[in-house]
Amino acid sequence: MGVVGSVHVRLALLWTSLVFIIFLATGSVGFIMRLSQAGILSLDPKTWYTLITFHGQANAVIFFLAPLMLSRALLSQYLDISSRISILSSALILLGIVGVAISILLGRMSMAWYFLYPLPFYETTSGYLTAWIISVLMIGIGILILALDSLRASIKKYGLGGSMAWGYIVGSATVEVPPIVLISTVGNILMVISIASGAVLLTAFLLQNLGVVEAFDALGAKNLTFMFGHILANVALVYAIACIYEAMPSYSGRPWKTTLPVALAWNIAFIAIFFAMYHHVYMDFVQPRATHVLGQVFSYVAAIPALTVTVLGVLSQVGVHRLGGRGFHMVPTFILAGTLIWVIGGAAAVIDATIPANFIFHNTVWVPAHFHTYYGYSVVVFVIAITWHLLRGMGFELTRPLWLLILALITIGWILHISSFYIGALESIPRRYASYLALPGDLPSVGSSLAMLSALGAITYAIGYIPLLYLTISSIYRTLRRRI
Amino acid sequence: MVEIINELRGWLFISWILLVIGALIIAYIALLRTGKDPAEVYRFRRVLLIALLIGLFLGFAASVIAYPYPEFRGKPEAYVRVEGVRFTWIMNITVVPANKPVAFLVTSRDVNHGLGIYTSDGRLIAQVQAMPGYVNELIVVLKPGKYYIACLEYCGIGHHIMITTFEVR
Numbered sequence: 001m002g003v004v005g006s007v008h009v010r011l012a013l014l015w016t017s018l019v020f021i022i023f024l025a026t027g028s029v030g031f032i033m034r035l036s037q038a039g040i041l042s043l044d045p046k047t048w049y050t051l052i053t054f055h056g057q058a059n060a061v062i063f064f065l066a067p068l069m070l071s072r073a074l075l076s077q078y079l080d081i082s083s084r085i086s087i088l089s090s091a092l093i094l095l096g097i098v099g100v101a102i103s104i105l106l107g108r109m110s111m112a113w114y115f116l117y118p119l120p121f122y123e124t125t126s127g128y129l130t131a132w133i134i135s136v137l138m139i140g141i142g143i144l145i146l147a148l149d150s151l152r153a154s155i156k157k158y159g160l161g162g163s164m165a166w167g168y169i170v171g172s173a174t175v176e177v178p179p180i181v182l183i184s185t186v187g188n189i190l191m192v193i194s195i196a197s198g199a200v201l202l203t204a205f206l207l208q209n210l211g212v213v214e215a216f217d218a219l220g221a222k223n224l225t226f227m228f229g230h231i232l233a234n235v236a237l238v239y240a241i242a243c244i245y246e247a248m249p250s251y252s253g254r255p256w257k258t259t260l261p262v263a264l265a266w267n268i269a270f271i272a273i274f275f276a277m278y279h280h281v282y283m284d285f286v287q288p289r290a291t292h293v294l295g296q297v298f299s300y301v302a303a304i305p306a307l308t309v310t311v312l313g314v315l316s317q318v319g320v321h322r323l324g325g326r327g328f329h330m331v332p333t334f335i336l337a338g339t340l341i342w343v344i345g346g347a348a349a350v351i352d353a354t355i356p357a358n359f360i361f362h363n364t365v366w367v368p369a370h371f372h373t374y375y376g377y378s379v380v381v382f383v384i385a386i387t388w389h390l391l392r393g394m395g396f397e398l399t400r401p402l403w404l405l406i407l408a409l410i411t412i413g414w415i416l417h418i419s420s421f422y423i424g425a426l427e428s429i430p431r432r433y434a435s436y437l438a439l440p441g442d443l444p445s446v447g448s449s450l451a452m453l454s455a456l457g458a459i460t461y462a463i464g465y466i467p468l469l470y471l472t473i474s475s476i477y478r479t480l481r482r483r484i
Numbered sequence: 485m486v487e488i489i490n491e492l493r494g495w496l497f498i499s500w501i502l503l504v505i506g507a508l509i510i511a512y513i514a515l516l517r518t519g520k521d522p523a524e525v526y527r528f529r530r531v532l533l534i535a536l537l538i539g540l541f542l543g544f545a546a547s548v549i550a551y552p553y554p555e556f557r558g559k560p561e562a563y564v565r566v567e568g569v570r571f572t573w574i575m576n577i578t579v580v581p582a583n584k585p586v587a588f589l590v591t592s593r594d595v596n597h598g599l600g601i602y603t604s605d606g607r608l609i610a611q612v613q614a615m616p617g618y619v620n621e622l623i624v625v626l627k628p629g630k631y632y633i634a635c636l637e638y639c640g641i642g643h644h645i646m647i648t649t650f651e652v653r
Binding site for chain 2: 045046049110112116117118119122123217218219222261283284285286289292296297300301303304307308309311312315316318319322340343344347348350351354355356357359360361362363364422426427428430431432433434435436437438439440441442443446
């Protein structure tokens, strides 16, 4: 691997260390929220909703940044991406993260992670809201600069059509385009759209907060919110998968190149991820019906390339690795586990993207069920695997029983944890409720029992996660110290 | 309508479990078949692609029949105006006629809320967003009994107590 010890690798490793540490805090916050719902702790509603705001926003950002920085580290083998821009953007993003955390926690901002307009004007104070908007804009600008820098480098080398592998589709490919370039390009273009819509929205927030405008349209704001949030959440996986395409051949020994199916898959995914965002507004009956149909069609379409190209590709790579008698290695094993659980969450997402199903699952705990499946597990496990893939290039390996034990603990823990959400949805439990006590029927008791199950799952997960955190951070620390 | 919705929820859950089991079987087969003959995987991909296309098309066609939107639900015979206000629901009537299509005209005075209709035993049977500046029309047919409206879009620190009741007679 030609990237060992480069600035991009070091920066990615620093970022993943930070992300793993922050995740311990954000995860603990989730655990405390569940204990409160279970009746073991008693948080007042303002604190509970402030914590869920922190939990959601922090996790959305850190598990976007880790795959982004890891993919840039691997991308730097092929593209002349700027290390100066990486460092400057990282500093800007870091400042933004600190600003967001301080404004939420000190300002007790309780508007939930996607800050649906006009809720922030009711649930925050003006000063903290301004500080928060500026901090989020800093994170957004940092991400935008990184996406534009990668795009600049790939367009310079391959052209836009080349970076999107269009030559493979029309049969005129002359230069080989590595899958990581294609997949990152898809992610980067989507992120430019996402950040642009987020920036328009936040500028409108700022204008209202400063008293320049009185109010703006709630439905328009909601569409912008999901254009921003939906793409951000999906592209986190896109960047992680870009790294997987790059990493897997090191273990299987079989190349994973861009071919017609891969090129088609990612061009379809590009369009499907964008239009699938309309599945977030199914329950707004006044929204033009065509967008609802588009949302459902493209949510279904998104599943096709994911399963027939990426998932099958991972399975084939792992299969070759296994049959090749190369012995156990944690990287392909973790990637296989993350992929299988991703399919479970993806199937749940396809069901929720079906309009009549959304009618009874929207804003129940089915929603956190599916995204905790592939965020709390798949993205986390992918980030761990890719971090260790980079560390492996620097001479680190770990023994089999330990990694399997860690993987078993976090897998069992997470299955228990997410099953509390899936069963909760079957019981009609709404999401984002500080307490279930006012709900009808047996929902108060069912809700608190499931919160307890969720907390027990999280403890099991943590028993696996804490040694993993220690191993990863200490190895990164030793590596970085050795290289300086 | 309540029975159908409860059955639908069960079936959706079962279909999710079946999808998961199907995916695991596919994974198992794919893992066994690869490595020996790479061409086998591509044949498998074609089968998977066709199965997915047929499954998703059928799923889509079946779902359209059950779309909850007003134009798919027939003409209402009664109207209820509901307005969400942090953290309560204001209804112009609290007794709703039974066994006939009733339109809930739903809006909000402040932030986004979600109107979720629950049966008295705690089952969610219908929902629609309550958005400031817009009126969403939700048409339902309800059996006699007591029903609850719970807020289904996070609206602030009293979100979890924004619950009211109405009677269907």
